[in-house]
Each structure stands twice: as structure tokens, then as C-alpha cells.
Amino acid sequence: MKAVGIIVEYNPFHHGHVYHIEQARKLSNAEIVIALMSGPFLQRGEPALVSKWSRTEMALLGGADLVFELPYAYATQKADTFAQGAVSILSALQCHALCFGSESGEIENFLCTLDFLQDHHKEYQLKIQEFIKTGVSYPQAASMAYRELCSSDQFVDLTKPNNILGFQYIKAASDQKLNIQLLTMKRRTAQFHDQQLSTSSIASATSIRNVLLEEKRRFSEVKPYIPSYTYHLLIKYKDQFGALHHWENYWPFLKYRLLHTSATELKNIYEIEEGIENRMMTAAVQAQSFHHFMTLIKTKRYTWTRLQRACIHILTNTSKTEMKENTQTATYLRLLGMTPQGRQYLKKRKKQLTIPIVSKLSSFKNSQINLDIKASRIYSFGISDPYRQALLEQEYKQPPIMLSPIPNNT
Incomplete structure (x- = not known):
């Protein structure tokens, strides 16, 4: 089978x-x-x-x-x-x-893109760092660098969310040297x-x-x-359970975590970087809802998605060390x-x-x-x-x- x-x-x-x-x-x-x-x-x-x-x-x-x-x-x-x-x-x-x-x-577009970026890895990474210095987030910098280097129709459009994930699946299979048929x-x-x-x-x-x-x-x-x-x-x-799940239901618990946890402790949480913990703690005092909180902490450098993931890790108290240890295999x-x-x-x-x-x-x-x-x-x-x-x-x-x-x- x-x-x-x-x-x-x-x-x-x-x-x-x-x-x-x-x-x-x-x-x-x-x-x-x-x-x-x-x-x-x-x-x-x-x-x-x-x-x-x-x-x-x-x-x-x-x-x-x-x-x-x-x-x-x-x-x-x-x-x-x-x-x-x-x-x-x-x-x-x-x-x-x-x-x-x-x-x-x-699928050929994905494979051509992988080959190109592997062959031009150093150039691609330098371009990403150039754009990061302008203050944009890493995903946006990567997208801008990619558009500058890969303009041909033979390459996949990595501004699209499912293309991005698909490319990472292709790359993962290549990195792990897997003998698996890749289909899209x-x-x-x-x-x-x-x-x-x-x-x-x-x-x-x-x-x-x-x-x-x-x-x-x-x-x-x-x-x-x-x-x-x-x-x-x-x-x-x-x-059966009285409600569907969404972020606003978790806001009281996230707010509690942010108001009673020190900045030093928050810095140990996975995805908390570059002083964002201070911005979060200040916003937690002012925010009346999760959406309000997100609008207060959102910056050009951090995507909405990354900030939401950081909030999940704060909720679950997941540290950088735990994530490093548990993503090896x-x-x-x-x-x-x-x-x-x-x-x-x-x-x-x-x-x-x-x-x-x-x-x-x-x-x-x-x-x-x-x-x-x-x-x-x-x-x-x-x-x-x-x-x-x-x-x-x-x-x-x-x-x-x-x-x-x-x-x-x-």
C-alpha cells in the first residue's frame, strides 16, 4: 500500500x-x-x-x-x-x-527556485540583510530580496502564502535527502x-x-x-463545549501573564527578541482586548503572525531552551x-x-x-x-x- x-x-x-x-x-x-x-x-x-x-x-x-x-x-x-x-x-x-x-x-517552478537559491545562497542572504537594515521584518526582507534576484516566470512567486510553505516543504525534503515524490x-x-x-x-x-x-x-x-x-x-x-475558540477568549490569561511576569523572565520565552517584551508589558496595561493589544505592539519589523506566535508561547510559558531541545528531531x-x-x-x-x-x-x-x-x-x-x-x-x-x-x- x-x-x-x-x-x-x-x-x-x-x-x-x-x-x-x-x-x-x-x-x-x-x-x-x-x-x-x-x-x-x-x-x-x-x-x-x-x-x-x-x-x-x-x-x-x-x-x-x-x-x-x-x-x-x-x-x-x-x-x-x-x-x-x-x-x-x-x-x-x-x-x-x-x-x-x-x-x-x-512543481517545476518550485524545483527551479530551489536550485537557483541554493546556487546563489550567499548573494540572497546579503540582499536580505540589506533590506532588514531598512527596518522591515525578515519575511518582508526575504520577499524583497527574492523579487530582486528572481524575476523570471520559471520561478515561483514567493509573495503568496501557500507558495511560501510549499517551497519550504521542497527545501526540507532536499535538506533531509528524502526519496519522496513532490506534488502540488x-x-x-x-x-x-x-x-x-x-x-x-x-x-x-x-x-x-x-x-x-x-x-x-x-x-x-x-x-x-x-x-x-x-x-x-x-x-x-x-x-458540547459552549463556545468556539478564538484569541479574545484567551486575552485575560495572556494579560495576566504579561502583567505579573518580569521583563527578564519574558526574554527567555521563545520568539521574544529585541526588547519586544517591554512593548508588550506596556501595551498590556492599556489594551482592552487582544485585537487592541496587537495593534499597540505591531511594528514594521514584526509581522502580525510572528507576534501572535510569541503570545502563544507566553501563554504556554515555552522557553527558547525548550524549543531548541524539541525541534532537533x-x-x-x-x-x-x-x-x-x-x-x-x-x-x-x-x-x-x-x-x-x-x-x-x-x-x-x-x-x-x-x-x-x-x-x-x-x-x-x-x-x-x-x-x-x-x-x-x-x-x-x-x-x-x-x-x-x-x-x-x-
Whole structure:
């Protein structure tokens, strides 16, 4: 049995994700689709709308055969570290292919770009440093340097978010010298950061979340853009746990952390650099909401995404030392869910895997998985008791979910 890996967040699962699964299976000619999914906190520095367990159900019903958790140490990272960790885990799961969505849709463009930047690495890095000196953030400086060096149509446009991640997947596979087939499919219609629902049946996850989290909007407005099972699972989650997760729910806890923690202690937190801790502490006194806080601390040098990730690490009290120690290599494969076919794949491959599969937290302990446990505990504070206690307990009691996909994924 051949397996294709996909790297996902499903925040929430929508029609574009169904298409991705279908295309990954088709392009790779694989029998098994393995979804490596971020846990409670995501790469853009946000809490997931619903728990990993609810999103696992969506993924299985939508066509994935196996769902594994991308550890916190990789899931809440800048693109290159995120990709290095994710690609290494899919390789450990013996995926013969990796398929990602991109604005480009042409794998040759990614490969040409990688070759060029490897051949001109020194020149590229010097250009980045030149632009950083003007006061812009590193991602913006890298984008500006890239545009200056790579103007040909044969190169991929690295101003687009999915192209950026896709390029890092390609680079990670190259760095790790993996024998894995690299595939990309063009994203359909909606762009990654679109704020408004589109006129087609595919909308961005961002626009769907905006509707779901806006008090004056009705849940039913998103119905055309998500499978029926996603809609029902979102309703079920809100009924079961009282709310969906978003940053404003965590603001009181973040504010508390900022007001009672010293600047010296904050400097030890991952992603806290260059005195931003002082700006954060001052803004925490003034801010009346998380969004207000973010507008107060935002500068040209720091992207919104990087600042949100720093806030997550403050919430979880994750230090620079912890992150350095736990991003060296993946040490486990946390199984969240499977179909009968996915179970059969694991049964055939289990003895060949080089790192252990974890299906029960009580059966495995190390510092990397402890970060996941801590993140899940903090995530539960996005809802109130008694729902919070139920979510806390689910992390330990929930076995891997077993479901079969829904025919036609509707």
C-alpha cells in the first residue's frame, strides 16, 4: 500500500480540503492519504476554532485515512521549521509522496527556485540583510530580496502564502535527502487570506471563521462552503463545549501573564527578541482586548503572525531552551484517527517504523510530547467550566477515532 502525505490545519475543514485530499490521492496514485494536522495552536499563531479531535472527525469523513498530530514544537513555528518537522514526520510514516496546495500549481517552478537559491545562497542572504537594515521584518526582507534576484516566470512567486510553505516543504525534503515524490495542486478560487466569503462553493478558512465568530452572523451562512458533516460537527462542538475558540477568549490569561511576569523572565520565552517584551508589558496595561493589544505592539519589523506566535508561547510559558531541545528531531507519531483502510496500512507498516506510534498518552512520556500536553491544557482555557474540564479530560481519555469516509464527501 502506497501512502501520500498532506500537511494540514483544517480550521475548519471545507470543500477546498476535500478537493486537496482527492487530488493528492489521484496525483500520487496512492491508496492511503495521511493527514499530518496541527494540534490546538496553529502556525499563524492562533488557537484552532475547535479541538483536534473534532477536526480529526472532519478529516476522516472527508477522505483522509490516517490523521496524526503535528507536535506543538513544529506546529507553532515559522515556515522553515514548521516544514522541516512536518516533512520529517511524513517520511517517518513511510509516505512515498507529499502533495501540497499552492497558488502556482507547477512543481517545476518550485524545483527551479530551489536550485537557483541554493546556487546563489550567499548573494540572497546579503540582499536580505540589506533590506532588514531598512527596518522591515525578515519575511518582508526575504520577499524583497527574492523579487530582486528572481524575476523570471520559471520561478515561483514567493509573495503568496501557500507558495511560501510549499517551497519550504521542497527545501526540507532536499535538506533531509528524502526519496519522496513532490506534488502540488493549484488552489481553487479562494485565496488563503480572503476575509469575505467567495461567490463559489470554495471559500477561505479565514472568511469562514470570520462568519462563525461574528456574533451578529448566523452559522447557516457558511453552509454552502463546508461539507454537511463539518457544519454539524461545528454545531455539535459549540453545544458540547459552549463556545468556539478564538484569541479574545484567551486575552485575560495572556494579560495576566504579561502583567505579573518580569521583563527578564519574558526574554527567555521563545520568539521574544529585541526588547519586544517591554512593548508588550506596556501595551498590556492599556489594551482592552487582544485585537487592541496587537495593534499597540505591531511594528514594521514584526509581522502580525510572528507576534501572535510569541503570545502563544507566553501563554504556554515555552522557553527558547525548550524549543531548541524539541525541534532537533521528531520522537513520536501521535495517532488521532483512522479509517479501516488506514488501520490496515499501520498494521502492515508498524514494525518498519523507526519512531513509536502513540495512541495513549499514558504509554509515552518525553519533553516533546509534554509540550503538546501543556498546549492542550492551556487551549482548554478558551472555554469555561464545566466544559473546560471535559476538554481537559478528553486529551487523556480519547482513543484514536475510528470512522469511515462519507461517500461523495457531502
